[in-house]
Amino acid sequence: MTQAEALNLFRHTGALLDGHFVLRSGLHSRQFFQCALALQDMPVVERFGMALADLVFTLGARTVIAPAMGGLVIGQEVARQLQLRFIFAEKEEGRLVLRRGFKISPGEPILIVEDVVTQGGRVRETLEIVRQHQGKPVGVAMLVDRSDGKLDLGVPTFSLIRLQVETFAADQLPPDLAASPATKPGSK
Numbered sequence: 001m002t003q004a005e006a007l008n009l010f011r012h013t014g015a016l017l018d019g020h021f022v023l024r025s026g027l028h029s030r031q032f033f034q035c036a037l038a039l040q041d042m043p044v045v046e047r048f049g050m051a052l053a054d055l056v057f058t059l060g061a062r063t064v065i066a067p068a069m070g071g072l073v074i075g076q077e078v079a080r081q082l083q084l085r086f087i088f089a090e091k092e093e094g095r096l097v098l099r100r101g102f103k104i105s106p107g108e109p110i111l112i113v114e115d116v117v118t119q120g121g122r123v124r125e126t127l128e129i130v131r132q133h134q135g136k137p138v139g140v141a142m143l144v145d146r147s148d149g150k151l152d153l154g155v156p157t158f159s160l161i162r163l164q165v166e167t168f169a170a171d172q173l174p175p176d177l178a179a180s181p182a183t184k185p186g187s188k
Contacts, residue, residue: 001051006160013038020177022184025119027167028177033144034185035115039073049077052141055158057082059138061111065089067096067122074143075113089126096125104133111139118146120153
């Protein structure tokens with residue numbers, strides 16, 4: 001799947017939004033990828049999952065882990081496409097943790113899958129969980145890399161869409177954004 005094809009799927013499903021948004025990182029942006037809108041349609045999920053699986057199948061992962069909530073649907077689909085085990089990290093007292101009896105074996109090769117990454121905070125937390133449990137992170141796959149490939153996560157990274165989307169600190173908004181109310185459509 002090309003980047004143009006992936007962007008068209010986001011547009012077609014109404015998942016690429018324009019306006020004034022506050023991202024999970026606290027930064028402000030004119031664009032927002034509401035992946036949940038795209039990932040509510042199983043044929044779209046399957047297409048995205050197959051495309052990501054094609055990018056990462058040579059990494060030799062045995063397990064896919066995704067941070068909840070955003071990475072759950074696409075992470076599970078990538079695992080299904082690769083016929084791998086799927087687990088997830090979820091919030092507990094504001095931090096991601098491994099719960100529900102999920103285990104990671106020492107040296108187990110693990111692929112992290114996320115929907116959208118801007119600064120990589122949740123991916124970094126998930127990488128740390130894998131390392132704390134002595135797993136071996138072999139790569140990160142995401143639908144959208146909003147850093148245009150500038151984000152260094154210390155492992156190979158793969159994305160279907162790679163863009164440099166402008167972001168702004170709350171105290172450094174350009175006049176057009178400062179003049180319009182911000183919304184926070186993502187998960188909290």
